[in-house]
Amino acid sequence: MFFSQGLYQVYQKYKVALLCNQASLDETFTPTFIRFKQAFGKNFRLIFSPQHGLYSEKQANMIGSYDEVEPFTQTPVISLYGPRLEPEPYHLEDIDVVFVDLQEVGCRVYTYIWTMFLLLKVCFNLGKKVVVLDRPNPIGGKIEGPYLEEDFRSFVGLDPLPLRHGLTIGELALLFKKRHFPGLDLEVVPVKGYRKSLLWKELGRPWVLPSPNLPSWWCSLVYPGQVLLEGTNLSEGRGTTLPFLVFGAPYLRIEKVLNFWEKLDLPEKNHVFLRPFVFEPTFDKWKGSRCFGFQLYVKDPVRFQPVKTTLILLRFIKENFSEFEFLEIPYEFEEKKRPIDILVGSKPVVDWLEGKREIDLDFYLYYNLKNYQEEIASILMYE
The missing domain is CATH 3.40.50.12170 (Uncharacterised protein PF07075, DUF1343)
Structure with missing residues (x-):
């Protein structure tokens, strides 16, 4: 402050x-209200x-x-x-x-x-x-x-x-x-x-955690991507000491996901390492159940692309594990739209996640943001 x-x-x-x-x-460390x-x-x-x-x-x-x-x-x-x-x-x-x-x-x-x-x-x-x-x-x-x-x-x-x-x-x-x-x-x-x-x-x-499930800065770095897991039946690590840095579910096969990731021909994967990880959440999704998944280790925080990383993993899991589900309402006071829809915020990207259409993912993640960048130019306060 x-x-x-x-x-x-x-x-x-x-x-x-x-x-x-x-x-x-x-x-x-004196609170602002004091x-x-x-x-x-x-x-x-x-x-x-x-x-x-x-x-x-x-x-x-x-x-x-x-x-x-x-x-x-x-x-x-x-x-x-x-x-x-x-x-x-x-x-x-x-x-x-x-x-x-x-x-x-x-x-x-x-x-x-x-x-x-x-x-x-x-x-x-x-x-x-x-x-x-x-x-x-x-x-x-x-x-x-x-x-x-x-x-x-x-x-x-x-x-x-x-x-x-x-x-x-x-x-x-x-x-x-x-x-x-x-x-x-x-x-x-x-x-x-x-x-x-x-x-x-x-x-x-x-770092002073701004909310209960962002206990470290590294959690906030992966959060823009890993928060999308809140719209699925994958655990995003709530109920562990590493929320958002770990993810998984009882039905996930670690070796199958890791094999996909290692064969992926994308430069983005070089900025993060997936370490096989097994955990039991103490609350939230899959409470008390053994979850198989991964811990994210970001190797290059500057080049790391949290949203693209999570979307690529989500699509693979959706296509290859029949137990995977998108969660239903309510979510954050929304009674009509699914959590994944309002979290992603884009119908073409959600359709791509569900395998309903093929898109140039980079277009929706980067190339179509020119108007936004032009709009915010006049209010930027820092270099």
Whole structure:
């Protein structure tokens, strides 16, 4: 968090609210909400919490958190995941400025960005100012599709973005303002000295898990691809100590998948190593069952393509294991569209996954993103 004395002085007389969670910390590991209490005193009126709750103790997929009182500062906490997905107008009646301090992970389906999107919408409608305290994108500025299609909008994609969007949360706020909220009073406080070409491991910062199943930066690096497994009956490693870095199922034959992977004539496979792995999840899919699969070891984080890697593996598994299934609704408050549809966000790519058509996968992952790159050029804050 990049809170400064100067920022405090500017907003000292305002009544403020803060959207944050337990990963919203400064360089001394002091939570932002404690800094705000110290700085604003009685004018610090409200905390909004995203998915997983203020302390990120709740698990995924519609396991909501509840309104409470934060024990250190005695500040009311309003949950924006579960009882509601956006603030009610009365929450902001006594608020002048809403601050946002959330660590995003560079992926379209990470719900924190959509909680911010809905917050921006409410603040725009009510004429409230928003200040976003920007944070680095842990997986840098690279972009990887598919680009979300209109028919697949949901709470894991309320606005079109590539699956790996390449922006910081502050830049996303600027993009949403440009598209939908032109009159919004928005300020983004930049990260000093930050370059988008840097990955998290090059920043010299400790990793504080932003959500319960991203315990390391390596988990976030593979996440834009491995999160697609949430739409299948493959375990994405929830219930293990290596979520998203491991995957598998009781029906998977390790030697068959590995043989396919080793014979694959694609340069992308050279950036990641698949280590055969057997695990038993303690919760979530296949709880207590022996799962056969792999652990991902990324050898070249710069060239690694998480989405393409997972899609190629998924298609092979879909074609070669009859027990494989795409999961049905509900998923993240969506009652009509299948999880895999809203996660991938592109009908041609989903059809390709299901073997219904052949496509140039690279077109949907990279080549058709020119318009998006042109659109975001005006809101980029970092080189």
